Amino acid sequence: MGMKSDIKLIDDNGLRIDGRLPNQLRPIKMEVGILKRADGSAFVEWGGNKIMAAVYGPHEAYPKHMQEADKAIVRARYSMAPFSVDERKRPGPDRRAIELSKVISEALESVIFVEKYPRTSIDVYIEVLQADAGTRVAGITAASLALADAGIPMKDMIVGCAAGKVDDVVVLDLNKEEDNFGQADVPMAIMPRTKEIALLQMDGDMTYEELTTAMEMAMDAAQKIHEMQVEALKRKYVKEVDKNE
Amino acid sequence: MEGKIAIRKIVVPGEEIDEKGKPGNGVFVENGKLYSAYLGIVDIRAGYVNVIPLSGCYIPKKGDKVIGKIIDLAPMNWVVDINAPYYAPLHVNDVPWRVDFGDTGRYLSIGDVILAKVSNVNELGQVWITMKEQGLRKLEGGHVIKISPFKVPRVIGKGGSMIQMLKDYTGCRIYVGQNGVIWISGPPEGIITVIKAIRMIENEAHTYGLTDRVKEFLEENRGENDGNEE
Numbered sequence: 431m432g433m434k435s436d437i438k439l440i441d442d443n444g445l446r447i448d449g450r451l452p453n454q455l456r457p458i459k460m461e462v463g464i465l466k467r468a469d470g471s472a473f474v475e476w477g478g479n480k481i482m483a484a485v486y487g488p489h490e491a492y493p494k495h496m497q498e499a500d501k502a503i504v505r506a507r508y509s510m511a512p513f514s515v516d517e518r519k520r521p522g523p524d525r526r527a528i529e530l531s532k533v534i535s536e537a538l539e540s541v542i543f544v545e546k547y548p549r550t551s552i553d554v555y556i557e558v559l560q561a562d563a564g565t566r567v568a569g570i571t572a573a574s575l576a577l578a579d580a581g582i583p584m585k586d587m588i589v590g591c592a593a594g595k596v597d598d599v600v601v602l603d604l605n606k607e608e609d610n611f612g613q614a615d616v617p618m619a620i621m622p623r624t625k626e627i628a629l630l631q632m633d634g635d636m637t638y639e640e641l642t643t644a645m646e647m648a649m650d651a652a653q654k655i656h657e658m659q660v661e662a663l664k665r666k667y668v669k670e671v672d673k674n675e
Numbered sequence: 676m677e678g679k680i681a682i683r684k685i686v687v688p689g690e691e692i693d694e695k696g697k698p699g700n701g702v703f704v705e706n707g708k709l710y711s712a713y714l715g716i717v718d719i720r721a722g723y724v725n726v727i728p729l730s731g732c733y734i735p736k737k738g739d740k741v742i743g744k745i746i747d748l749a750p751m752n753w754v755v756d757i758n759a760p761y762y763a764p765l766h767v768n769d770v771p772w773r774v775d776f777g778d779t780g781r782y783l784s785i786g787d788v789i790l791a792k793v794s795n796v797n798e799l800g801q802v803w804i805t806m807k808e809q810g811l812r813k814l815e816g817g818h819v820i821k822i823s824p825f826k827v828p829r830v831i832g833k834g835g836s837m838i839q840m841l842k843d844y845t846g847c848r849i850y851v852g853q854n855g856v857i858w859i860s861g862p863p864e865g866i867i868t869v870i871k872a873i874r875m876i877e878n879e880a881h882t883y884g885l886t887d888r889v890k891e892f893l894e895e896n897r898g899e900n901d902g903n904e905e
Contacts, residue, residue: 470730488732488760499799541688543703543712546734548800550760578688581731581823583712585703586689623689623710660687663714667685667729667881 439608440597446608452601453647455591458655460571460662462579470580472662474572477605478562483572484555485580491551501544506535506554508569514561530566537619537628538573543583552582563609564592570619570629571655578663586621587659588628589652593618593644595636600643602651616641618648622656625649683881686711686726694724701726715825716881729881733759733824733854735802739793742814742852743804745785750777755789758821758854761800765791769805771812788814788858790850814850817860820870824855826880830873837876837886844893845869868896 439447446452456477465471468484475481491497508530512521523531538554554576556569567590574588594604596612604615614634620627627645636644686692692702692709694717701713702724711717713728735741735757743763747754753765765783767774772782783789790812794805806812822830830851831838842849845868847861859869872889879885 469732490761547760548798550800578714579730581713581715581728581825583701583728584688585705585710585712587687621689623691660690663687664685 437607437611438597439611440599440601444599446596446601446605448605452599453650455603455651455654456605458658460575460658462575462662462666468576468580470576470578470582472572472575472579474568474575476562476564476568476571477603478560479558479565479568480560481565481568481572482557482559483569483576484557485552485573485576485582486555487552487580488547488550488582489553491549496551497549500548502542502547502550502552504535504539504542504544504552504554506538506556506573507531508534508556508558508566510558510561510565514558530569533629533631534566534570534573537570537588538577540626540628541574541584541586541588541621542577543585546583552577563604563606563615564590564617566590567592567617567619571659575659575662578659579666586623586626587656588619589622589655589659590617590619590629591648591651591655592616593648593651595634595640595644600636600640600647602644602647614640614644616644616648618645618652620649620652622652683716683883685714685716685729685881687714688712692717692724692726694719696722696724699723699725701728728825730823731825733757735759735761735763735793735796736853737793737796739853740811741791741793741804741854742819742850742856742858743789743791743854744819745783745787745789748779748783748785750779753779753783755791755804757791757793757802757804757852758824758856759802761802763793763802763804765789765804765806769794769803769807771807783813788817788819790814790852790858814858814860817848817858818866818870820857820859820873822855822857822873822877823880824853826877827851827853827855829880829885830857830876832886837889840886840890840893841869841872844896868893871896 459475461473470485558565570590595614596608614636619629711726715726715728718725741757743755743757746756755763791804795803845865847865850858
């Protein structure tokens, strides 16, 4: 964001540099239950993003002072692998990772029935193996799949989706170039059933009308992503039966 | 196996359940409609709509028989891992032996497996277990495996039919705890067969006609590695 360049991000036909329409998502692949040791896990490929999520718990929360007497705490950890970006990223949490961990934890907590498991913690680990813009929303999508796989009660699935502004056009699901050289990026986390918003951030600036359009676009896309999530979850159990035949 | 296996209807969290009935377990109501809270299968019983989760942790219930592992000793109690989110203390007054203060290690030590009963659970999730009842004891030797606690009813079968079949075919002694911990003792070949059969039940718990397929599997395995007299 903010970087000036003379690259044309939208061509004369209204197509973006990767050939997508303004309201078109990147190709998404999802798989559930990829890790044997975790209670729940998922892998999401979202354009160039490759993200793995694993869930442990609920288990007794330690250190003890973090326990909440009447509900479970949700601890999400977002971390990027050193090899996930062009230039080697120093491993370990940085300012950005700590912030994302916090907002993702809060977004996930809003859908989980935390009051069912007092004094426990639910740990969510989101590992970005390859980053290509929009990792936090892809991470939330993966985390939600992993939570469902772990058998954690939720009032809805949660879907992450980003929208933004590029060359004065509101577009859905920004890619790396659009993220770097565009004008605004609005990552959102949406509950597809109730259409509630669990996370909304904005980097860059947009007018009120543009923001409304971006949110509507993301809302529509969330329904499509949710269908993929449902399909991925159900596929795991159909596959398990076939495997044994 | 021939053809496709019928699968029970799977629902995901937040999915509307198109059934009439009172909300049961794993279901919540919003604006008069029923929604699933879990990734699970829909089960309608006695006018209640339930969702049985396909995975998840064990939540202790009063009166459940569970299999636990001793993980710590204290002068007056043991700490037992019963595969739940919380560890359960076993007080010296709740065991069938008279234990002197500080002498807990002589009766049960770390790593021992016990068959116990959940005597109380409170709203904070604290759990107490007891061994003071007929049939509750320390399980010596044997092999312990874990399955999802929601699949325990399928391993036991209707009126214990599945578990009885496993015992008959392999000659093993098997205890199934409500917490998804299974203790198996017997000839090594038998244990291997039982574990394979249980894994099969676990993977196919959401399908119909499971008992027949497990029976077929046990028939096939009986001839090869004869670990029993039959």
